[in-house]
Amino acid sequence: MDLIAVLLTGLLAGGVSCAAVQGGLLAGLITRQHRNAAPVDTGNTAVRTKTTQSPLNRLADDVAPVGGFLIGKLVSHSVLGALLGTLGTVVQMSVGTRTTLQLIAGVVICVLGLSQLGVPGFRNIVIEPPLSWMRIVRDSSRSQSALAPTLLGVVSVLIPCGVTLSVEALALASGSPLAGAAIMATFVVGTSPLFAILGYAARKAATAWRSRLAVLTGIAVLITGLYTLNGGLELAGSPLAASRLTHAATAEAPPAPGTVTVQNGHQTVVVTASSSAYSPANVQVRADLPTTLIIQSDNAQGCIRSFIIPSLGIDKILPTRGQTPIELGPLPRGPLAYSCGMGMYTGTITAA
DSSP states (O other), X not given: OOOXXXXXXXXXXXXXXXXXXXXXXXXXXXXXXXXXXXXXXXXXXXXXXXXXXXXXXXXXXXXXXXHHHHHHHHHHHHHHHHHXXXXXXXXXXXXXXXXXXXXXXXXXXXXXXXXXXXXXXXXXXXXXOOHHHHHHHHHHHHOOSTTHHHHHHHHGGGSOOHHHHHHHHHHHHXXXXXXXXXXXXXXXXXXXXXXXXXXXXXXXXXXXXXXXXXXXXXXXXXXXXXXXXXXXXXHHTOTTSHHHHHHHHSOOOOOOTTSEEEETTEEEEEEEEOSXXXXXXXXXXXXXXEEEEEEEEESOOGGGGEEEEGXXXXXXXXXXEEEEEXXXXXXXXXXXXXXXXXXXXXXXXXXX
């Protein structure tokens, strides 16, 4: 299993999404610790000299809290991944369940972004998990001990963001404790850079910059929410999904040579699943002919391997390399949409 796709998911989308849900707690904890640890000017030169630190020590103090948070987060999410992988040997998450979770996650993240931006009607909305979970987190965030950031990182597993839910679905689908732990650990590593920046900014940012950072974060969170919501719409086969809107607004691309073959009243469609796309993305076939779709895996990685045709209820796990035949039967006129298990990569077979 290649974990590069999971790492990129954490780096490009998961960091912003998780920071929207958990970043406020981390920034608040670091700010309180920094304020309480600040030396008091007593007018005593000896005292001031004693509290002066070297640049290296100051840097260590600045990065230690977020480092502890990320270590705790890595441990708890790895354990969760192992549990999900174990559970995956018994039960698999259905397409409908994944679609519902992704739609809910997208709406929640969008609301958080609008609230962060102070949009009227949203600015006073606070979305929180059950009070029993939040009590654990708040107790940890109020603690002034050296282990407080680490404890906060451990219990952050109780407050998953929308992208985390999707990665948890991959861990569940892995059907292996080791693979599940690796998936979640890699995802957390991907989210680490943004949390490191957020934690450092909480220590260093001036008051004048905090409002600007809040606006930038709100915009980033809103974009992430729309991206997550669109993934759910893709899985649901909604006409409002970006790929459907694009398909309706653009001209049909001609099928690639050799993609569709017809023999003895039966047609075969070949689509290649690579590490970053399904190609060709749009294929035109003849309607009302029995049809076989062959997915040719060419180093397929990540969620590309989870192949879904929502309208037909087809859910296949593709090999990294090799062919996967799927019988579609006679196709009625119109588009037949498919996507990866997270709605990130899509394609269409149009019968005419």
